[in-house]
Amino acid sequence: MVGWIIRTLVLCFIVGFVLSFLHIDPASILTNSxxxxxxxxxxxxxxxxxxxxxxxxxxxxxxxxxxxxxxxxxxxxxxxx
Structure with a gap:
């Protein structure tokens, strides 16, 4: 269970970093899909x-x-x- 949480957090970080690098923010994903x-x-x-x-x-x-x-x-x- 702890391993799954850590993997999920690392994956969230990587995806967030890539999206930030591409200038895609969470608000635009949710409001302007x-x-x-x-x-x-x-x-x-x-x-x-x-x-x-x-x-x-x-x-x-x-x-x-x-x-x-x-x-x-x-x-x-x-x-x-």
Whole structure:
């Protein structure tokens, strides 16, 4: 029971910290829920626009290496003919 209370308090702190960082306050969540949802969606879209170029650049290296590793693992797991 005490462990659950501590985990809940820590989770509340983390969520509160993140919401505060995103400039979302409890009053706006309770009184203007739709605007809060729209603000969160706008934040997610902006984060996606920021991250997408980095994801694409990384994919140029990561995807071919992952495919090579997948093929090598598949070849090792096949029984010899």
């Amino acid at each position: 739709w605007q809060t949802v729209q603000d969160i969606a706008a934040l997610v879209i902006d984060a996606g626009r920021w991250a997408l170029p980095y994801i694409l650049i990384g994919a140029v290296v990561v995807v071919p290496l992952s495919l090579i590793g997948l093929v090598m693992r598949w070849n090792r797991s096949r029984p010899p003919s």
